[in-house]
Amino acid sequence: MMKPLIGIPMGDPAGVGPEIIVKALNDEHVYEYARPIVIGERKTLEQAMRICEIFLEINTVEEPEQGKFVKGTLDLIDLKNIDIDQLELGKVQAPAGKAAFQYIKAATDLALENKVEAIATTPINKESLKAGGIPYIGHTEILEDLTRTKNPLTMFQVHNLRVFFLTRHVSLKRACELITKESVFEFIERCVEALRVLGLKNPKIAVAGLNPHSGEHGLFGDEEVREIAPAIEEAQAKGINVVGPVPADSVFHFGLLGRFDAVLSLYHDQGHIATKMVDFERTISVTNNMPFVRTSVDHGTAFDIAGTGKVSQVSMVEAIRLAADYAPSFNSIR
Template sequence: MKPIIAVTMGDPAGIGPEITLGSLNKKEIYDICTPVVIGNARVLESLFEVKEVDLKINLIEKTSEAKGEYGTIDLIDFPDLPEYEFGQVNAANGSAAFEYIKYAAELCQSNEAQAMATAPINKESLKAAKVPYIGHTEMLAGVAKIDDPLTMFEVRNMRIFFLTRHLSLKDAIGQMTKERVHDYLVRCDAALQKLGVENRTFAVAGLNPHSGENGLFGTEEMDEIKPGIELAQKSGIDAVGPVPADSVFFQALNGRYDAVLSLYHDQGHIAAKMTDFHRTISITNGLPFLRTSVDHGTAFDIAGQGIASSVSMEESIKLAAKYAPHFVGQE
């Protein structure tokens, strides 16, 4: 039986609606799952002509009513959206985007959907709406009442976890403790196991040039990172490092490691997006449900023009469908 994937439309003023349409205009999506969009019918319909799609909307109230047929968008409609303009920060849009995400999470928690795939949201619109979260990961952690979920990127056959996320580099370095490295490696291993990955091998990226060269270029590797890896090894985790960051991602891409633990935001983002920007997909692990996402923003500068590529959204939905059978039913 095909999994039901809750697809959130994202910020109505961004490219989320049009990449959602672009994705659901592909038959291969319906071959592997039943996508159910959480969003606004008026916004989506306004883009039919711009996107040149021959689709129709089937309004439903629950996922069991979905037809799951190519050519039809099964939509749970949130109609209460004031007038807006594409490409503009708007509190109402930020509030609406948050509501779509909350509802999709509820569908997953009640097993009315087996995973969720999310289109981009805008941090300024969220702030204008006084939404108390900076992004998807924090939002979903709050909704699910989970502390510090794990972010993982997947692109081609490379997986990247992140020890720290939205912090300045100075603050991120302060969180690179041996205890945190140990804890993350243990949880990353559990996350991959939950996704059905066997014989899991990890590499931890180095922080300093050449991983510090035994203290010549910094001592963080000696003082905290390597001791954290050693603690993880004692816990039964197959982990090595720190491996210099200028080579570890290339090695992972070529099959040497099943995953890399990136120490800070841009370290892993650059590696993934240089490999394939449009096919870099984010997975939030550590939640009681599976969530995948595009890893780009709302692109207000091109929103509503019909020119945004839907490849990332397509890949996000496909990845949700791929991992959902491994995830559903597990504690």
């Protein structure tokens, strides 16, 4: 079988995106499971190679299938949208934000046209997007609009541990207010569907508790009794393989051991801390509920080290691997 074609938008050219790409594609193992095609800008990537002291042949193509996909070669769709003489590494700047959006849009178009099977994204910068007149704050919002997807579902994966998030970018107080029987039940259903699309036929989900020891039957807060447990019971009555609430101090460990296929975290830091403590560099974001699989490194543009060659490629390699791993199951169902 042909290895999955994975589109890689270059990200903010002033950040570490170009560097992690050239480092990742210098890893021969990438070509064991994927055919990576970069959507970016040639001179920026050549600069990144000089910085990292890595020398790959850049094979510029018009269509993804024209790539060579062998170690020692970087296959590129060149948008030619950066003036390298004006680019300042490690700084917010309008041309970089505009270019980053163009790479994402081109990669998305290729995925919607079935010319790539998934995309693995590199970091972009919110301030650079704003300076470039791009009316989005991040990848999820861009992809939501470009694919006309309502409420893309984010999942983190690190090793065997998969984590979904009931609430994300809200205050902790607001997160507690959003934990209702209705919202928990809806999210359990969405998580199950997402996992099935990724190839898990009868996934087992654990819902994390909110309060210490999951509230000890109301002694330390009653959210579990009032909202969370009733939602789980309703899902179980519908035949969904879900358990909980499982105390948050143990549920992620059990998920890592494989006792559960995924954990539903109730708020942002609850799940982020758990995954990143397992392995910070290999924690990968997977965006579900779209017409294609999207994975992403879970770090930013790292302007403080852009241009130094110090950035690690481990997260980029893992994002490509995970995209290639999930793409066949996703596309067979789609």
